[in-house]
Amino acid sequence: MASLKTTVADVSASLDDRSREVFRRIVETYLDSGDPLGSRSLSRLLPMSLSPASVRNVMSDLEDLGLIYAPHVSAGRLPTQAGLRFFVDAFMQIGDLSDGERDEIERHVRPTSADQPMEAMLTEASRMLSGLSRGAGLVISSKNDPILKHVEFIRLEPTKALAVLVGEHNQIENRIIDLPAGVTASQLTEAANFLNANLAGQTMRELRSQIENLKTQVASELDTLSQDLVERGLAVWSGEVAEKQPARLIVRGRANLLEGLAGSDDIDRLRLLFDDLERKESLIEILDLAESGPGVRIFIGSENKLFSLSGSSLIVAPYRDGEDRIVGAVGVIGPTRLNYSRIVPMVDYTAQLMARLARGQR
Known part of the structure; x- marks a missing residue:
């Protein structure tokens, strides 16, 4: 079977009115019913007078261009994939919605x-x-880029905590994060309070843009351990996990x-x-x-x-x-x-x- 290697304009220019009409009828019948269209049926559908023999000659030319094919011997013709692409690009008129x-x-x-x-x-x-x-x-x-409503840190073991992040529609994201050495329960609470006071009501994307600005504020308001914890908590939302969320x-x-x-x-x-x-x-x-x-x-x-x-x-x-x-x-x-x-x-x-x-x- 020949393939459609030339451009839409080249193929379109090579088709006369008869060929275009035969091709259009074959494609439209296929799109409507999925059935192949034979030369005898086609000759009755065409607006111009063409004998079945003349229609078969036109079909042969369309086959040579790679636009149609016969699924079985003595069967009618169906559009090839290349023919469908040509029809969509050159013939199809996009309708409007009612x-x-x-x-x-x-x-x-x-x-x-x-x-x-x-x-x-x-x-x-x-x-x-x-x-x-x-x-x-x-x-x-x-x-997903939910608006953050609440953050909480729950200690799991001395060097790990569960970051619980609640979105505005009560979506919950739980992520395990590594803790800096020596973090106390009060520092976990302090870090969560800082995040809730400064970052609630924003999306993860917005959090990303504020990380650098917050570092100075974090350094002045929290001790070193809490600062590290806050930054780790931010990373749960704004960094690696957010990028990998499917x-x-x-x-x-x-x-x-x-x-x-x-x-x-x-x-x-x-x-x-x-x-x-x-x-x-x-x-x-x-x-x-x-x-x-x-x-x-x-x-x-x-x-x-x-x-x-x-x-x-x-x-x-x-x-x-x-x-x-x-x-x-x-x-x-x-x-x-x-x-x-x-x-x-x-x-x-x-x-x-x-x-x-x-x-x-x-």
Whole structure:
């Protein structure tokens, strides 16, 4: 089978009106039903008068360009992966969301109360994308950055303590830290009081920016042991642990991907997809895909290594916080015959709403 090695403009220029129409009908039939389209059926669908024999000649030219192929001898034609990419780039017209679709997205991607955890909103967004697309909805949130409400140090043994850090929504992070030699119970209390007085109500990112400024104040207000302890306590939030905290991946609607599977090969490919999603590295890879260009990105089949074995498509868009940092991504996973023109604006609008939440806007 020939491969599509030339540019979209080159291929587009090589197609006359008949070839473009034949190709468009083959792709649209595939996206609608997944079925191959034969020359006899095509000749009846075309707006111009073409005999089945003439249609077969056009099909042969499209095959030579690597745009379509015959899945079986004497069968109709299906688009290749390269053909789908060409169709998306050269033919597809992105639709607009209806008022009802916008309302449905907004209803799910907004907090129901002032203290609703972000996790619940992420889950709702994923479920909503699954329902509207009939694929699997995917939402990724990068490192959590909770506002700190309370800090406490609990001695475990002479040289170790448990740092208990409570966020504004009562999230609790417990981390074991090393203690300086000779720390007393009163110094543990003194250090915790200092942190609570100076740092409560701020995020981990904000704590990082204040560490250097606080060192001078710590040195003047606390003795050397307490100063060391405070800095170790800060490091739990602002340094190594915060950087290693994993992103969250929420996928809803996996059962949708089972619909229309023809046989064991399809199920095996789907199992590979689920295995990919379970791997920790997939979080970083999906975020990398989202970050690699502006707006909504479309990856078809083996165009990305994460889903190459399962042959699935991914439509994904990043969302940013108030400082224009990418803090997550939303998307839809499905078979290569997704309704791209309908799903792209869905993903785009959802990403816009998630960005508003990330910026603290309601």
